[in-house]
Amino acid sequence: MTAAPVLIIGARSDIGMALAHRYAAAGHPVQLAARASKGLEADAANIALRHGTSASVHEIDILEPESFAAFLDSLPQLPHVAICVVGLLGDQATSQTDIAAAQLTMRSNYEGPALLTGLIAERFAARGSGTIIGISSVAGERGRASNYVYGSAKAGYTAFLSGLRNRLSKTGVHVMTVLPGFVRTRMTAGMDLPARLTAEPAAVAEAIFRAATKQRDVIYVKPVWRLVMAIIRAIPEGIFKGTKL
Secondary structure (H helix, E strand, O other), X not given: OOOOOEEEEOOOOHHHHHHHHHHHHOOOOEEEEEOOHHHHHHHHHHHHHHHOOOEEEEEOOOOOHXXXXXXXXXXXXXXXXXXXXXXXXXXXXXXXXXXXXXXXHHHHHHHHHHHHHHHHHHHHXXXXXXXXXXXXXXXXXXXXXXXXXXXXXXXXXXXXXXHHHHHHOOOOEEEEEEEOOEEOOXXXXXOOOOHHHEEOHHHHHHHXXXXXXXXXXXXXXXXXXXXXXXXXXXXXXXXXXXXOO
C-alpha cells in the first residue's frame, strides 16, 4: 500500500528539509513547497534517490494569499498531511520603528500561514480526513520585550490553530500545534543558544513525525519548555514588566 503524500510548506528551511527526509524515509511521497522553489529541485532528486519515493517541487509565496487556491489546485494530489514550517524571525529593534519590517514579520508568521492553513483545512474537511501541522513558537505564549513583534504573530497562529482544531474535531481532520523552542538553524545562526533548550532540525522532525502518528494536539519538541513557559506565564505582570527575558 502506497503511503499518503505529505505537503511541506516552507521546505527550504532546515526544519522543512529535515521533515521531508523523515517522511520520505517512511515511504511518503513529499511535495516540497517554497518561494524560489527551483532551488529545491536538487533536494527533491536527492530525496527520491535516497528514500525511493517521489518528491515534487512547487512554488508558493506566503505573502500572496490570492495565489493559494491555484497553488493547491496545482499539486499532483491533495496531500494527507500538510505541514506549515513558514516563519521569519525578523529583527525586533528594526520592527519597533519600521512599519514595513514589522508588517513583514507579522504577515510571514501569522497572516499567510493562517490563511493557507485555513484553506487546506476546508479541502481536508470536504474529503473527511487529513492532518494539519502548524509550526508556531513558545515566543507566542507571553509577549517579551526582546521579540514581541515575532511573538505576537506566533501567538496569533497558535490561537488560529487551536480554534481550527476545535472546529474540525468531528470532521476527521486533525490539527497539531508544534512549539519547538530554540532550534539550531540558519535562522538562529550566530545566536548563543542554551544547549539544554536547543533542538537540532532532525530531532524536531522526528518529534513531529511521532506525535502526528499519535494525533497529539500540542507538542513541545523539548519537554523542558513546557515547564519553562509555565513559569514565565505565571510571573505576575507587575513583576514581569521589569524583567529582561
